[in-house]
Amino acid sequence: GAGVSQTPSNKVTEKGKYVELRCDPISGHTALYWYRQSLGQGPEFLIYFQGTGAADDSGLPNDRFFAVRPEGSVSTLKIQRTERGDSAVYLCASSAQGAGYGYTFGSGTRLTVV
Amino acid sequence: AQSVSQHNHHVILSEAASLELGCNYSYGGTVNLFWYVQYPGQHLQLLLKYFSGDPLVKGIKGFEAEFIKSKFSFNLRKPSVQWSDTAEYFCAVNAWVTGGGNKLTFGTGTQLKVEL
Numbered sequence: 001g002a003g004v005s006q007t008p009s010n011k012v013t014e015k016g017k018y019v020e021l022r023c024d025p026i027s028g029h030t031a032l033y034w035y036r037q038s039l040g041q042g043p044e045f046l047i048y049f050q051g052t053g054a055a056d057d058s059g060l061p062n063d064r065f066f067a068v069r070p071e072g073s074v075s076t077l078k079i080q081r082t083e084r085g086d087s088a089v090y091l092c093a094s095s096a097q098g099a100g101y102g103y104t105f106g107s108g109t110r111l112t113v114v
Numbered sequence: 115a116q117s118v119s120q121h122n123h124h125v126i127l128s129e130a131a132s133l134e135l136g137c138n139y140s141y142g143g144t145v146n147l148f149w150y151v152q153y154p155g156q157h158l159q160l161l162l163k164y165f166s167g168d169p170l171v172k173g174i175k176g177f178e179a180e181f182i183k184s185k186f187s188f189n190l191r192k193p194s195v196q197w198s199d200t201a202e203y204f205c206a207v208n209a210w211v212t213g214g215g216n217k218l219t220f221g222t223g224t225q226l227k228v229e230l
Contacts, residue, residue, distance in 0.1 A: 033217065042118075042204050042220030043158070056216055091158070101165075102148055103218070105158040 002026075004106035006092050012112045013082055021077040021109045025094030032075050033103060034067055035091040043091055049075060082113045116141035116209040120221035127195050127228050135190040135224050137179075137205035146208040147188040148218065149179055153201045161203070164188065175199070200228045 005024040013019050025032050030051055035043035045059040049069045057067075064082075069075040079086055089110050093103035121136040139145065149161040162173025169181040179190045188205060202225050206218040 031216070040222070042206075042222050043218075045217040045219070048216050050216075059217070101146075102160050102163050104160075105150075107157040 004092055004094050004104055006090075006106040006109050008109060009107065010110045010112075012114060015082060015084060015113055017082055019079050019082055019111065021079075021090050021111070023075045023077070023092030023094075023106060025073065025075070025092070026096075026104055027073075029094035029096050029104075030072070031095040031097075032069060033093045033095070034075070034077050035093065037089045037091055037108070039088075046077070046090075079111075082111075084113045087111055087113045116145075116207055116219045118205050118207050118219055118221035120203075120205055120224050122224045123222065124225045125227070127226070129197055129228055129230055130194045131228075133190070133192040133195045133199070133226070135203055135205075135226070137188045137190065137221060138186050139188070139205075139207045139209075139219075140186065141207065141209040142186075143209060147179070147181060148206040148208070149173065149177070149188075149190050150204045150206060150220075151201050152204070152223075158204065161190075195226075195228050197228045197230055199226060201226060 007022045032049040034046040037043045047067050048056040052072045064080045067077045089108040091108045093105045095103045117140040119138045147164040150158045151161045152158050162171050164171045164181045172178045177192050181188050202223045204223045205221040208218050
């Protein structure tokens with residue numbers, strides 16, 4: 001597609017529930033990134049995919065968070081047993097050349113855990 | 115690990131005023147530097163970037179930034195702001211270190227409001 005697409009744009013869930021957030025990167029972009037942006041903060045790195053594999057998952061806060069990219073295009077960020085502290089905007093970005101050249105961001109998914 | 119500091123969290127200017135937003139980073143090696151902008155209700159967009167060469171980088175919409183290696187700084191400037199520049203501005207760094215070369219580290223952002 002023309003840009004990075006994220007769905008849903010908004011998600012409200014109850015504490016303890018499981019959620020999935022989807023990212024559809026720009027066609028042909030091999031690098032895909034997930035970031036989390038809390039209110040008043042800049043985006044924080046979560047995980048980076050190069051193709052199908054997670055090349056760097058050092059930003060995932062704990063084992064409740066997991067992400068996949070099975071076919072090297074669409075990625076899903078999965079959060080188990082959600083907590084109120086998980087409320088944030090989850091951003092996806094993709095790049096043809098890697099972080100050193102900049103990314104194209106999606107509009108994000110605003111997750112609210114009540 | 116690298117870090118990025120943006121000194122001004124909120125800036126209010128009148129139209130036609132000059133703008134300078136500060137950005138400092140902590141890593142001493144080779145870096146790529148970026149400014150991103152987020153207009154109200156929109157996604158993050160790349161404003162400008164520095165890789166190498168001329169330390170004065172020009173971006174879109176009349177913005178420019180100067181990389182001063184000795185000061186670990188990459189300040190954003192615009193000689194005359196417009197109301198449409200109202201947005202949040204983020205500085206980011208990509209540090210070329212083992213295991214760290216594939217992610218951006220962002221500052222906390224500066225909210226700019228331009229008044230008519």
